[in-house]
Amino acid sequence: MTSQTTPLEYKSHQSQMNILGFWVFLGAEIVLFSTLFASYFILEHNTAAGPSGQDIFILKDVLIETFLLLTSSFTCGLAIHSMRNHDKKGLLIWMIVTLLLGAGFLYMEINEFIHYIHEGATIQTSGFTAAFFTLLGTHGAHVTFGVFWIIMLLIQLVRRGITEKTSSKLFIASLYWHFLDVVWIFIFTFVYLKGMVM
């Protein structure tokens, strides 16, 4: 890798270390979510006479949420692609599209939670709902945090342009965003599909 072909976000030693450090953080996040999944798998059948996943999950809504998040992960990739071509406008537009899709996901998820509460499934109803809301809520809180984080990075981008520092920060935020999509894939598969079929 010569300096000419190295992407800007890897140019300084500090940026390289920041990116490496963030990968280590993502490793810790994998372990965090694994504990929440483990609790869910243990408690999912303990419905305490309350509703089960099969009673309350709606495939159509879950699929919309999944497609919103999958598409946002794709547009986030396009944003970083634009960044590496030094295309500030492209980077900004694709990141804004990513944020709008993320906000759409959150809107759907909050509506979903409200629907469950009306169906009589609150976090206090049973072991199943406690584990479900903890797992989904932790993921949703991560998405919410990511939206505000990226908004602030975009303000910095508009003011300073694509520099070694802003590119490294946006690249790290993009890793975070893709990671949340990975977590969602497992929630979609092992919480929703499993809950609806089994």
Added chain:
Amino acid sequence: MNAKSHRFPWNHLVGFVLSIAFTLLAVFVAFNTDFSASTILWIIGIFAIFQAAIQLFMFMHVTEGKEGKINLFNIGSSVILALIIVFGTIWVLTSGHAHLH
């Protein structure tokens, strides 16, 4: 890397189409096949792992940069920890070891 990225981002598009396809396939297998519950779970679980790999390699460029090998080792060890936590918890709490007497 930069020289390549001036072209149309085909790898991103392919990754996106594949992840949509795996999602729809998982829904199809779950709702429209007559496999047993555990077979369905295995199939959609494998689809989920494929999708995670797409994100890691095609979108997150996990092997990129000087620390590519370290990244892979780090993520690999985290995944092993996650598997031990999930399957270990299920094993300990469902096989009778945790009974209160």
